[in-house]
Structures are given as C-alpha cells and as structure tokens.
Amino acid sequence: MRWILMGASTIAAEHMIGAIRSQPGASVHRILSSSPGRAAEFAATHGIPHHGSDLAAALADPEAGAVYISTTNEQHRAQALAAIAAGKHVLCEKPLAMTAGEAAEMVLAARARGVTFATNHHLRCAGSHRAIRALIAGGRIGKVLSLRIFHAVQLPAHLQGWRINDAAAGGGVIADITVHNADTARFLLQDEPVSVVAKMTASGLGEGVEDSAMSIWTMSSGAMVFSHESFTHPFAGSGLELHGTAGSVFARGVMSQSPLGEIELVTAAGREAIPFTRDDLYATGLAAFLAATRGEGAPAASGEDGVRSLSIALAVRKAARSGTCCPVTFPE
Numbered sequence: 598m599r600w601i602l603m604g605a606s607t608i609a610a611e612h613m614i615g616a617i618r619s620q621p622g623a624s625v626h627r628i629l630s631s632s633p634g635r636a637a638e639f640a641a642t643h644g645i646p647h648h649g650s651d652l653a654a655a656l657a658d659p660e661a662g663a664v665y666i667s668t669t670n671e672q673h674r675a676q677a678l679a680a681i682a683a684g685k686h687v688l689c690e691k692p693l694a695m696t697a698g699e700a701a702e703m704v705l706a707a708r709a710r711g712v713t714f715a716t717n718h719h720l721r722c723a724g725s726h727r728a729i730r731a732l733i734a735g736g737r738i739g740k741v742l743s744l745r746i747f748h749a750v751q752l753p754a755h756l757q758g759w760r761i762n763d764a765a766a767g768g769g770v771i772a773d774i775t776v777h778n779a780d781t782a783r784f785l786l787q788d789e790p791v792s793v794v795a796k797m798t799a800s801g802l803g804e805g806v807e808d809s810a811m812s813i814w815t816m817s818s819g820a821m822v823f824s825h826e827s828f829t830h831p832f833a834g835s836g837l838e839l840h841g842t843a844g845s846v847f848a849r850g851v852m853s854q855s856p857l858g859e860i861e862l863v864t865a866a867g868r869e870a871i872p873f874t875r876d877d878l879y880a881t882g883l884a885a886f887l888a889a890t891r892g893e894g895a896p897a898a899s900g901e902d903g904v905r906s907l908s909i910a911l912a913v914r915k916a917a918r919s920g921t922c923c924p925v926t927f928p929e
C-alpha cells in the first residue's frame with residue numbers, strides 16, 4: 598500500500614512514517630503540505646519520493662491507495678472528504694473534525710464510497726490498555742465503579758504553536774487530549790458517557806484557548822469517570838486508576854505515545870503486577886488499518902469511534918463553558 602501523507606507534521610515525522618514503513622508492503626509515497634518549500638524539505642529529510650502542495654494532483658495519483666491526515670484539525674474534514682471521493686482509504690488524526698456533525702459526515706462518505714476510514718486513537722493499541730481491558734472483561738475487578746484518568750502533561754516546546762493559541766485551527770487541550778481520554782474510557786469500559794460536568798482554565802500556556810481541564814462523566818452503567826488533561830504539568834506523570842467491587846487497577850505512565858508504564862492489580866488476594874506487550878502503538882494501529890483495507894477485520898479505532906470521542910470532548914467543553922451538566926449526544 599502506497600501512502601500519501603497530508604500534513605508535514607510532527608506526528609508524521611516522529612511516529613507515523615516509521616509505523617508505515619514497519620508494515621510489509623507499505624511505503625510512504627508522497628507528502629502534501631500547504632507550503633511547497635516545506636513539502637520539498639520534508640520529502641528530502643524523510644526520503645519520500647513525491648511531494649507537493651496540490652491536493653487534487655496528489656489524489657489523482659493512481660499508485661497511492663491510502664491517505665494519512667495529520668494537518669491541523671480544521672483541515673481534516675475537507676482533506677478526508679476529498680481523499681474518500683478519490684477512492685483512497687483514510688486514516689485520520691483526532692479530533693476527526695471541528696464538530697461531531699462534520700465527523701459523522703466523513704464516516705458516512707467513506708461508507709458510501711466503500712473505503713476504510715479510521716481514527717488514529719493510538720492508546721487503544723497499547724499493550725497496557727489492552728491488558729487492563731482484559732482484566733475488566735475477565736471479571737478481575739468486579740463491577741466497575743469508577744475510572745480516573747490522569748493525562749496532565751507538559752506540552753513540549755516544539756508543539757507550542759496552534760495548540761495553545763489558535764482556536765480556529767482546533768487548539769486547546771480538550772480537542773487535543775480529552776478526545777484521547779474519551780476513547781480510552783470507551784475502550785476500557787465498553788460503555789458510553791451520558792452526561793458530563795467540567796471546568797477548564799488557561800494556566801500558563803493557553804492564549805484564548807484552555808490549556809487545562811477536569812471533568813466528571815456519568816457512564817450509562819452508572820460508573821463515574823474523572824478526566825484530567827493539561828499542557829502545563831511538567832512533573833505530574835500520566836496514568837489511570839480503575840476501581841471495582843472486586844479489585845482496583847493502578848496503571849502508571851500508560852497515557853503515552855510509547856509502550857511504557859506499569860500496571861498493578863489489587864484484590865483481596867493481594868498485589869499483582871500485570872504484564873503486557875510492549876509493541877509500538879502506532880505500528881499496531883497501522884497493521885489493523887491495513888488488514889481492514891484487505892477486508893480482514895476492523896481498524897483499531899473506527900471512524901465512529903472518532904465521532905464519539907469528539908462528541909464527548911465537545912460536551913466537556915460545553916459543560917465547562919456553561920457551568921452546567923451537559924448530556925452527551927452522538928450524531929446519527
């Protein structure tokens with residue numbers, strides 16, 4: 598499968614080019630940037646054979662079968678719809694779009710065109726998260742009562758651009774990290790939130806957008822979820838805790854782009870370290886995506902998963918803005 602990258606981005610450079618190249622038969626064929634100079638430079642740096650700024654010309658390339666979209670968030674929708682119309686399979690970064698309705702439109706377009714469309718929610722590809730999900734599914738913690746997600750980190754200096762000062766490009770920690778927490782909660786609990794309360798603030802980095810948020814969600818099962826995300830916490834460390842009637846899970850360092858962290862299960866029998874696989878998260882997601890394009894199974898996170906994670910994040914932002922409890926609704 599030959600890939601077009603839309604977006605000369607950090608995530609493409611740091612993770613996705615390597616993930617694509619790790620897959621048998623997959624190659625990075627072309628880079629598309631809004632700047633011809635940046636496209637040429639990115640192509641030279643990463644050894645990509647084709648580059649340019651013309652979306653239509655890129656999509657007219659019959660050799661390319663798939664597109665990975667990692668531009669700023671407000672561009673995802675138009676680029677995805679164009680790629681889908683050209684019959685390309687699309688792996689799109691989160692958040693899929695600026696509104697849940699736009700994201701749902703992308704999913705419907707892909708379904709109508711018969712191409713694979715997926716969301717790059719990497720955390721559900723982590724061995725750690727899969728091990729925790731298996732503990733829950735295996736009944737090791739009993740009935741789930743609560744999930745606390747700690748995802749307050751320090752945004753690296755080289756990413757302190759549109760994320761902290763450009764609402765029109767989809768900036769803000771809720772669009773950036775709450776969507777991942779939403780997908781994590783859905784993946785682990787196999788349940789949906791029905792309502793949320795929230796607070797958000799700018800605590801040193803955000804200029805016109807929030808850089809920190811805390812929210813509490815009620816899941817349809819009645820379980821409660823606490824979600825904390827930030828760009829301004831250098832020493833907090835990430836993790837999650839899951840508490841049930843028969844046990845608790847303490848997972849440190851697992852809200853990461855790398856296969857890191859430790860998991861401990863605590864039950865009446867004592868403390869138990871839980872082993873998990875340490876495969877590359879993005880390569881794992883790529884493998885599932887490529888299999889899906891061959892009709893073998895589903896992507897790790899579908900387009901519908903991306904619609905839902907965005908819907909939850911937008912409900913959190915609405916709740917924080919309004920100071921009220923907001924229902925979580927999903928587009929048809």
Ligand code: NDP
Binds near residue numbers: 669670756773
């Ligand atoms: P970047 O800021 O690195 O890149 C976004 C866009 O900014 C690029 O497409 C590029 O535009 C432009 N850009 C890059 N470098 C420059 C420059 N030197 N001067 C001017 N413009 C520049 O974004 P990220 O890689 O951090 O994020 C991109 C997308 O990926 C977002 O949607 C984000 O939410 C998502 N993401 C997902 C992650 C995950 O784990 N799933 C992790 C990180 C990000 P152009 O292409 O036009 O050249």
